[in-house]
Amino acid sequence: MTLNADIPASPYADLTPPLTAVQALAESNRCLFCYDAACVRACPTGIDIPSFIRSIATGNLKGAATTILSDNIMGGTCARVCPTETLCEQACVRNTAEERPVAIGRLQRHATDHLFARKGPHPFARAASTGKRVAVVGAGPAGLSCAHRLATLGHEVTVYEAKPKSGGLNEYGLAPYKMADDFAQREVAFILEIGGITIEHGRRLGADLSLETLRAEFDAVFLGVGLGGNNLLNIPGEERDGVENATAFIERVRQATPDAPVAVGRSVVVIGGGNTAIDAAIQAKRLGAEDVTLVYRRGRGQMGATAWEQELAQTNGVVLKTFAAPVAIDAQGITLERTRLEDGKLVSTGERYSLPAAMILKAVGQTLAREALDGLTIAGGKIVIDDDHRASLDTVYAGGDCVASGEDLTVQSVQDGKLAALAIHRHLTA
């Protein structure tokens, strides 16, 4: 499944290839069609997994895809990027006796790829127009999920997006080896096929757009603005050339074309322990870096990246160095200090060493850009919402990474957008 690091592969090729028809048949038949299945309970969007897998087994691929997309309109992206090993596949009862779950994520991709490949009619139809208008800020997973559900329910939606393309992190933040063949844009096009959704690009909240105006002009506003800022290391040399946020690096890689790939240094150091750090490290390696080292100040068990992601990095030739806290960056590379855990607290040992690095990528967390969110209650760096995804201002709802609804995952954002849309619909039709 993973590529041998010794074998040069296109940095833009699928790391996990699609299942063949034969593989999908065999794998779908491993599903036990559990009652009140644990995998469904483990999916933030509650996809009816046993039903869609049974549809694959019976040759009803369109039915399988429709089941998936009715709960999660970004089922195609989630099939590629979800940490299934900590969600549905961790819950799969096949783990108990066989220690090998059904490959739910790959089956989900099999079904959704089928639907995307065929030129059939859109599986969902819009309800009659309600005459209500909703503004959605951010064309990422939360915003598009919300927009799609609202449009399906008959509302008119205008989406405001700062960047030139829609898709949010699906387009700009996920390593290309997870989202090969321009999948993010194909998915956006599919979502917009429902009708009733207009996207205005280059419109950023706080620039030419204010929350106050949106509230005045629309019946409701949904904020899916994500986390626009990046944490700083706050160490000397951080501003040097060759030091970059991992998110910006991935964005550059994603927007480059295969014939003119992003240049990487001979030795690359990635700082951080989350999935963004893993994505950046593997991507740097696949772009031709000789040595890629991921440094993290705590241990493997404390990393945000799942064990599967960590292993993926290792099998792709990335060296993981843990208990290594960055202290300074200079022209040669980075200086690190060894750390250890003492009664659960991280302490420094005072012992230092250096790694050469032509390129240093920072993946130490993102922050909410608060500038344009005046009037909204913010706590813990997130927009505060109630059980209906309502923010502290009337008719304003929020979801995705900018709220504290769960883990910062695509699948959670899709669920936030969906639930917020249902709440907005209840509010507008009450």
Next chain:
Amino acid sequence: MADLRSTIAGIRSPNPFWLASAPPTDKLTNVVRAFQAGWGGVVWKTLGEDPPVVNVSSRYGAHLDNERKLIGLNNIELISDRPLEVNLQEIIQVKRDWPDRAMVVSLMARIEEEAWAGLARRIAATGAVDGLELNLGCPHGMCERGMGSAIGQVPEMVEQVTRWVKNATNLPVIVKLTPNITNILWSAEAAKRGGADAVSLINTVNSIVAVDLDAMAPTPVVDGKGSHGGYCGPAVKPIALNMVAEIARNPDTAGLPVSGIGGVTNWRDAAEFLALGATNVQVCTAAMTFGFKIVEDMISGLSNWMDDKGYANLDQLSGRAVRNVVNWNDLNMNFSTKAVIDPALCIDCGRCHIVCEDTSHQAIRIDQGEGRRIFTVVNEECVGCNLCSHVCPVPDCITMQPEENGLPPMTWPNDPRNPMRAAAAE
């Protein structure tokens, strides 16, 4: 090592695994390959009078499960489509090269004595044949010409044909019975009256195995049309087992040797046929699905299992389950068994619960355990139907455990709840 040597109707073979009369035994090449693989005998594919029949193109249809496992095969092939003399010469050569293997030849003819007797005599004249098997069962094609099941479905004809062939040669005669009847005993008894040395069953079940939903025609599709054909393979085993048992426990046919046919795929299937009274078994679909090599595991599996159970030879095993096959009226109404779920083996799929809840007796309760559900049988509601144990994906997780109730065995005719008994007592 258990002794697997087998004798049926005087015909000996080194093991009880024969290939049934069918495509795998159509010609020398195949039969030699079968004997090289270890098969104990063959029933050569049915010979008829010249000129040979002509077959159509596209001959088999399949019943596949979701995983493309073949659970049933259907065919519209006729009897041997090669000249009689070619077949006979090959039979002579194979028997010369493989004298220890059983060589039985299947035959089929018009319902005329000279047709059957003449064909039987020509086959016997080879001197290479251990026995004859009468094909009275093909439910497709040949029956439209008054042969195959058209004969096998009429007990008087079964008896008549058997007698004709018995009188024509000294060879043992095995009468192959069709399952496409209302009562297998009628044709089995007719065969016995006619002098049959043994019966073999079942022949294929009349069937449409599938419909090609694009061609809108039954499969196999022959230029846009299909016909009913003969169904065989694992899916027909239960039908065959019942018919074999019916013959074994019927006083008029008890003792008539039976060659068991129908979905035998592994040694366990064979052991089941033998336990219900068969003397040996014939195999076709399993070989057509996997090739001849499967006989190796059939032989070693049966032998190892017999060693474990202490059966020294096939005679000790054959018919061992027959006395336990009874009519419903002879079952013990006071017997009670309950499902027991082993929480240590349970993987929390919930299928036992939902099938009991939706389709049976609402007898499996769910309690929330630590990080998983705990499934418990509610004894008061459980009728011991077994459904949960059959749908559970984990072997031995759900077992049926008889309940001690201190009640003596009691059959329905003696049961006070039986209204007919009350009426009879008055």
